[in-house]
Amino acid sequence: MTRTFRFLVATAAAVACSASLYAQQMAGPELAFDSTDIIQMPAGQYLGEVAGVATNSKGHIFIYTRTGHPIATVGDSRTFYHGGSKLYEFDQAGKFVREVGQGLYGMNAAQQVRIDPADNIWIVDAGSSQVMRFDPDGRAVTMVFGRKPENITVAPRGGGPGGAGGPGAGAGGGRAGAPPAGAPGAAPAGAPGGRGGRGGGAPAGAAVAGGPQGGGPGGGAGAGAGRGGRGAPGAGAQGAGLNRPADIAFDKQGNVYIADGLGNNSRISKQDKDGHFVKSWGQTGTEPGQFNKPHGIAMDNAGLLYVADSGNKRIQVFDTDGNFKREFGGVGIPAAMCITPGQHQYIYVSNSNDPETLDNGEIYKLELDGKVVGHFGRAGHVMKEFGMVNALDCRGENELLVGEMTNWRMQKVTLRK
Amino acid sequence: MMRRLTSCTAIAVLLAGGVIGAPRLFAQSKAKAENVADIPYDAAIFTKLPPGLYMGESIGVATNSKGHVFVYTRSGETRLFEFDQTGAYVKEIGMGNYAMSFGHSVRVDAQDNIWVVDEGSNTIVKYSPDGNKVLLVLGRRPDPVEQVSAMPGGGGATFANKPYSFNRQTDVAFDPQGNIFVSDGYGDARVVKYDKTGRFVKSVGTRGTGPLQFNTPHTIAADAKGNVYVGDRGNARVQVLDNDLNFKAQYDTVGNPWAICVSNGPHQYLFVSNSWPDSADEANRATTGEVYKMELDGTIVGKFGKGGKGPKEFSTIHQMDCKNPNEIFTAEINNWRTQKVTLHPMATPTGGK
Numbered sequence: 001m002t003r004t005f006r007f008l009v010a011t012a013a014a015v016a017c018s019a020s021l022y023a024q025q026m027a028g029p030e031l032a033f034d035s036t037d038i039i040q041m042p043a044g045q046y047l048g049e050v051a052g053v054a055t056n057s058k059g060h061i062f063i064y065t066r067t068g069h070p071i072a073t074v075g076d077s078r079t080f081y082h083g084g085s086k087l088y089e090f091d092q093a094g095k096f097v098r099e100v101g102q103g104l105y106g107m108n109a110a111q112q113v114r115i116d117p118a119d120n121i122w123i124v125d126a127g128s129s130q131v132m133r134f135d136p137d138g139r140a141v142t143m144v145f146g147r148k149p150e151n152i153t154v155a156p157r158g159g160g161p162g163g164a165g166g167p168g169a170g171a172g173g174g175r176a177g178a179p180p181a182g183a184p185g186a187a188p189a190g191a192p193g194g195r196g197g198r199g200g201g202a203p204a205g206a207a208v209a210g211g212p213q214g215g216g217p218g219g220g221a222g223a224g225a226g227r228g229g230r231g232a233p234g235a236g237a238q239g240a241g242l243n244r245p246a247d248i249a250f251d252k253q254g255n256v257y258i259a260d261g262l263g264n265n266s267r268i269s270k271q272d273k274d275g276h277f278v279k280s281w282g283q284t285g286t287e288p289g290q291f292n293k294p295h296g297i298a299m300d301n302a303g304l305l306y307v308a309d310s311g312n313k314r315i316q317v318f319d320t321d322g323n324f325k326r327e328f329g330g331v332g333i334p335a336a337m338c339i340t341p342g343q344h345q346y347i348y349v350s351n352s353n354d355p356e357t358l359d360n361g362e363i364y365k366l367e368l369d370g371k372v373v374g375h376f377g378r379a380g381h382v383m384k385e386f387g388m389v390n391a392l393d394c395r396g397e398n399e400l401l402v403g404e405m406t407n408w409r410m411q412k413v414t415l416r417k
Numbered sequence: 418m419m420r421r422l423t424s425c426t427a428i429a430v431l432l433a434g435g436v437i438g439a440p441r442l443f444a445q446s447k448a449k450a451e452n453v454a455d456i457p458y459d460a461a462i463f464t465k466l467p468p469g470l471y472m473g474e475s476i477g478v479a480t481n482s483k484g485h486v487f488v489y490t491r492s493g494e495t496r497l498f499e500f501d502q503t504g505a506y507v508k509e510i511g512m513g514n515y516a517m518s519f520g521h522s523v524r525v526d527a528q529d530n531i532w533v534v535d536e537g538s539n540t541i542v543k544y545s546p547d548g549n550k551v552l553l554v555l556g557r558r559p560d561p562v563e564q565v566s567a568m569p570g571g572g573g574a575t576f577a578n579k580p581y582s583f584n585r586q587t588d589v590a591f592d593p594q595g596n597i598f599v600s601d602g603y604g605d606a607r608v609v610k611y612d613k614t615g616r617f618v619k620s621v622g623t624r625g626t627g628p629l630q631f632n633t634p635h636t637i638a639a640d641a642k643g644n645v646y647v648g649d650r651g652n653a654r655v656q657v658l659d660n661d662l663n664f665k666a667q668y669d670t671v672g673n674p675w676a677i678c679v680s681n682g683p684h685q686y687l688f689v690s691n692s693w694p695d696s697a698d699e700a701n702r703a704t705t706g707e708v709y710k711m712e713l714d715g716t717i718v719g720k721f722g723k724g725g726k727g728p729k730e731f732s733t734i735h736q737m738d739c740k741n742p743n744e745i746f747t748a749e750i751n752n753w754r755t756q757k758v759t760l761h762p763m764a765t766p767t768g769g770k
Contacts, residue, residue: 046511046513046514046551048514049515067515069513262562380615381553381554381614381615381616
């Protein structure tokens with residue numbers, strides 16, 4: 001076999017493999033679409049990573065973006081986290097209206113924004129692990145869920161055996177200062193410093209050990225996801241505290257459902273309209289009713305909740321009491337999700353690319369029963385390509401706003417009929 | 418497994434320590450080239466900032482087709498300033514931008530788009546010519562939430578070589594087709610090629626001293642034929658690669674290249690700065706600080722400059738713009754200034770490599 005021939009065979013095999021993979025991943029027909037970049041920032045202001053996009057009843061657009069600088073204070077007995085994200089309002093045409101919530105305590109690592117039926121503006125922040133509600137004018141914060149940790153661990157990179165013990169102990173593990181409420185099964189009472197600190201997959205024992213040993217495992221976790229805080233994986237945290245919440249949905253009675261989240265909690269938490277904790281369900285796992293990084297949540301007209309269970313590559317459906325109804329998949333790793341209004345509702349869900357690749361990236365249109373209507377788009381940098389989509393807003397059946405993390409952009413997408 | 422993990426960690430800590438600390442991993446070497454003719458020149462501080470604005474470490478400089486000069490500076494915050502042809506202040510670009518954390522380099526492409534290379538946020542951002550619009554983002558700022566439990570300090574070397582993220586990348590260059598070349602960097606040791614839309618094409622390079630190996634690829638430029646010149650600073654050489662990133666040649670007689678650039682026009686030149694290091698160590702001042710003018714094939718035409726803080730001296734040139742080969746803009750780390758250097762005709766150009 002000549003070298004050239006061998007090369008050709010190898011290339012052909014590679015092409016065939018990738019082609020079949022491609023076909024396998026893409027359910028349904030390709031949908032034709034157009035997209036425009038309508039957002040106009042004032043000179044000298046810039047969107048950063050577009051984590052959240054939502055519209056209110058007037059069609060005004062809200063973008064929650066990671067921009068500016070997440071700053072850790074130094075020379076301070078409380079090394080805490082401030083800055084890093086901003087919330088902007090635009091009119092229907094994308095013209096800049098104003099910034100909302102300048103300098104707000106909990107705006108650190110934007111994760112999502114949603115508008116409830118009364119036009120209140122809700123932001124979800126994965127840095128402060130908080131959900132905050134503004135009134136429709138954005139003038140006042142009228143409700144807060146979760147509490148921002150009072151300080152964060154500052155450990156040297158790669159701080160493992162020996163070296164990291166000191167600073168780790170000082171900060172008391174991953175997320176010292178996490179609210180003491182809840183997580184009854186996870187960590188011993190009175191050892192708040194020991195909870196968490198490790199990324200997903202750490203055994204519960206590690207978190208417990210963190211308390212008495214003074215941050216050994218917490219401080220040494222190094223590259224772990226490290227937003228511990230509330231309960232070990234699988235513990236099924238029950239309290240009102242949050243760990244890197246991801247998304248939020250509302251029912252007609254004003255109850256609030258939080259996908260919680262990208263940390264270790266792996267649950268959906270329900271609050272009533274006055275903000276009182278009602279219940280939560282779920283824990284880390286693959287069974288029905290269990291979650292692995294529930295990334296998106298949305299509600300249909302019939303009062304069913306759809307949860308984009310990203311790590312398990314499926315969408316799970318529940319009633320408002322958390323009873324499991326059904327699940328469906330075939331849409332890759334569902335991240336951002338929205339449900340259209342109207343009589344015949346559809347789900348849009350994004351198989352967002354990992355930031356380290358430009359694989360996948362397509363957005364699916366589904367019937368509520370999970371049947372794939374079609375898909376559009378792919379990962380990339382230019383218009384009609386998407387970079388790590390984190391937000392979908394769909395006020396109409398064929399019109400979406402798509403928020404992209406890695407392209408620092410929001411595209412207005414119109415599907416052709 | 419545990420033992421391996423421990424030793425890896427120890428290495429990471431050592432590397433991180435080396436990068437963070439003031440002492441560099443290498444000592445600036447004296448250029449091997451001898452009997453190089455001096456190019457007569459003048460130099461003067463170019464930029465005129467309005468009252469209340471100050472330059473910090475002048476870490477990047479580039480010009481556009483109108484002759485406007487963009488200076489990237491590590492000030493209280495890392496900032497990008499625009500000046501006109503006379504050095505008068507025009508405006509600031511990118512203030513508060515998510516990518517502007519710890520500046521490293523700025524380049525302006527043939528369409529006047531402004532490319533900003535930020536070593537802190539691991540991103541390269543392409544702005545529209547007026548600076549008002551972000552057109553492309555390469556690399557991603559590490560997710561702050563993921564990072565909180567492992568604050569990075571100086572950022573250790575990982576050599577992860579990921580297609581869409583950098584590890585303290587240093588510079589960016591463009592060929593006539595708009596392909597994008599990135600020198601990456603302190604953490605990785607490679608050159609990455611993207612197409613003009615930002616889609617990954619390939620990357621080459623590992624840490625080492627052989628061909629296509631790098632020790633801090635610090636600066637990068639491309640010529641009109643699409644050849645790529647990489648300032649392999651730690652190895653005291655410029656490596657020349659073809660457009661597909663195959664090794665072509667190396668020029669190793671002009672010291673440690675901190676900054677390189679290739680001029681425009683039908684006869685292109687390569688300029689290489691053997692910069693007086695940022696420690697501003699007096700011991701190195703006599704043997705470093707000069708800039709070489711070379712033919713693209715490596716033949717040395719002449720040199721100018723010397724280390725120092727005075728007029729016509731250079732204190733760690735970190736980036737150069739030489740679109741016009743007789744008018745060089747230099748960004749200096751230690752002197753917090755940008756000079757415009759005017760080269761005058763030489764009496765007797767030298768040969769030699």
